[in-house]
Amino acid sequence: MPRPPHICSCGNIVPHGERCACQIKHTRERNRRHDRRRPTASQRGYGSKWRAARDAFLKINDRCAWPGCGELATVVDHIIPHRGDDRLFWDRSNWQPLCTSCHSRRKQRQERYRGA
Template identity: 70%
Template sequence: MPKPPYICTCGNIVPHGERCACQIARTRARNKRHDANRPSAARRGYNRAWRSARDAFLKLYPTCRMCGAPATVVDHIKAHRGDERLFWDRTNWQPLCAPCHNRHKQRQECGA
């Protein structure tokens, strides 16, 4: 039996498992505010040297550590937060596929 819809805080009835348009808009606005204050990827250290090291690492470790799918992302196990030493420490790197990085790993870092 399907689960019933819910009433959003804006008053709209939303099918179970979906998000209301107002929730999507709030999330986009919050992300836009966050990104406006965030330095560019190059300023955070993700430059040509990083891309070269990343490619070499993914050739050595081609599968996702979480699910075994082909890895496309080199993740920092412990967030480096601008620490160059931690950023380049290969023992702090792990291969992940994009879904695991974007879903599971980010959820872990947010504490959810």
């Protein structure tokens, strides 16, 4: 049995599992504000030196480390967020290979939940 639609705070009726156009617009505006204040990837340490180290790491560790996944790894994730700490950033024991899906969904959700 299909679930009923809900009413958005703007008054629009939205099908279950979907977001209202006003919510999507609000999220995009919030993300743009965040991105304007955020340093570039290179300024955060993800320059050519990082890309070379990442590529070498992924050649050796080519499968996603998330339990039960095993997809092709495309991202090197810092297990403990480095928050600008160079020692933690370059510590290979703090790296894990993840597929894009696990990094973008599972890992980010985990960090938001833990407040990391």
